Amino acid sequence: MRLVIRPISEPSRVVDVxxxxxxxxxxxxxxxxxxxxxxxxxxxxxAVQTLxxxxxxxxxxxxxP
Numbered sequence: 001m002r003l004v005i006r007p008i009s010e011p012s013r014v015v016d017v018x019x020x021x022x023x024x025x026x027x028x029x030x031x032x033x034x035x036x037x038x039x040x041x042x043x044x045x046x047a048v049q050t051l052x053x054x055x056x057x058x059x060x061x062x063x064x065p
Contacts, residue, residue, distance in 0.1 A: 001052045022048050 003018040025044035029035065047057045 003048065003052060018048065
């Protein structure tokens, strides 16, 4: 399943933003918790897929010192 938008200014055009959304989530995971790039990408892909299928992505609450 892909995440696509139709711009209001050009509704006949379809823009696929799936890969960019996955990358932004993976970048935020890297910034927030570090870790492995490949694992962050896999987790981001799973999160996007869950959201697209109508599920909710659970986030853990983290205490910031």
